[in-house]
Amino acid sequence: MTTIHGVGSAARFPRPISTHTIDAIQLRQKKNAKKPEHLCLLILGERGSGRSTFLANLCNYPDYTQSQAVEVCDPRRSHIAQKLKIIKKHLDLSSHINAPMILDLVIMEGFGDNFDNSGTSATISAYLNTQFENYLAEEEKIHRTGIIEDTRPHACLYFIKPNMRGLNDFDIEVLKKIQKQVNIIPILTKADILSQPELVSNKEIIKRQLRDNNIEIYDFGNDRIGDVFSYNDMHPFDKYTRSQNINEMVPFATTCSKLKYVHPWTAETLHIRKYSWGELIVEDFSNSEFAYLKGILFGSHVQELRNFTQNVLYETFRARKLLERRSAIVESNSIQQDIHHSMHRIVGLHFKQSDNSSKLSPNKLIDEKDQLLLDYERKLRDLETRLNSEQSKSTMSSIP
Structure with a gap:
């Protein structure tokens, strides 16, 4: 020294x-x-x-x-x-x-x-x-x-x-x-x-x-x-x-x-x-x-640090974020298609009941309609849960 x-x-x-x-x-x-x-x-x-x-x-x-x-330490607030x-x-x-x-x-x-x-x-x-x-x-x-x-x-x-x-x-x-x-x-x-x-x-x-x-x-x-x-x-x-x-x-x-x-x-x-x-x-x-x-x-190393942040760290985040968005869109479209098919089945079941009421048991038709409605409600809840989850993640990531 x-x-x-x-x-x-x-x-x-x-x-x-x-x-x-x-x-x-x-x-x-x-x-x-x-x-x-x-x-x-x-x-x-x-x-x-x-x-x-x-x-x-x-x-x-x-x-x-x-x-x-300079913050003065208050003993009365030391536990906070x-x-x-x-x-x-x-x-x-x-x-x-x-x-x-x-x-x-x-x-x-x-x-x-x-x-x-x-x-x-x-x-x-x-x-x-x-x-x-x-x-x-x-x-x-x-x-x-x-x-x-x-x-x-x-x-x-x-x-x-x-x-x-x-x-x-x-x-x-x-x-x-x-x-x-x-x-x-x-x-x-x-x-x-x-x-x-x-x-x-x-x-x-x-x-x-x-x-x-x-x-x-x-x-x-x-x-x-x-x-x-x-x-x-x-x-x-x-x-x-x-x-x-x-x-x-x-x-x-x-x-x-x-x-x-x-x-x-x-x-x-x-x-x-x-x-x-x-x-x-x-x-x-x-x-x-x-x-x-x-x-x-x-x-x-000023430029090296900036380049690594842009080309590696940020690009990794960007790719992951875009993939998450794409997956969310695919899942949302899949749920919407399932709901659409379920609605068609319910409507078809209604006409089927009207045309063939003498051939099918009323209790069986009611049970089938109830099951389709339950499936429809479940898929709606799943979609709502996923949307709320995405919104929560977005809110947490926006914390300064």
């Missing part, structure tokens, strides 16, 4: 990510300098997981945590479970990362804070499903108003507290529920409280739990760290080399701080974490994986 002794120190000051020559950003600037990239992030993390400080460092918005209303709140932030990061970028944050406030969090995963899944529903509805419009507003989260930053147990049952439940709806990127926060062996052990435990529970997270494939940063940005003493695979860092171990420090030579703003033995620079590649993750999110 890097120790800073003062302004005149000869310690290595890393250039913050805002001045890093990220190849992907430069290419996008040359290709289309006026059109900003858009990225939507879903933020999931329990209170005390370092979520707010991470976002303040990521977006360089010092007033992020200050803008949130707090509802999950959805906080949305719309940020323009163009000046921060030297590239046109619009960032939307969807923060689930109160995530995992209750004693009973059994309904949390369903609520988050319903929100994600609603964003897909809204996008599909806009696509199906005959007369569109222009570019479709994309509110679908392109990645979920899932914050995990450092411990030697890895994921808990609640984490596993949530990740299983949303894995088919959003790209999951796990983050191990407050990594500075762990020794290097403990950090390695924590990562291995989390990876094993993800495999054992068949939880799919975003796969970087064969992408290397060298694909994210240029040669000038890397240093021989950094934690990773250019040839290493990005998947080796997952879950990303980060260390963040609210304390800012102005670089004495470049006047750039850094985030500093103080200790009794010295100070740690959050943006230093040799200290944590924060700078690597920031370069991935805002540089090399």
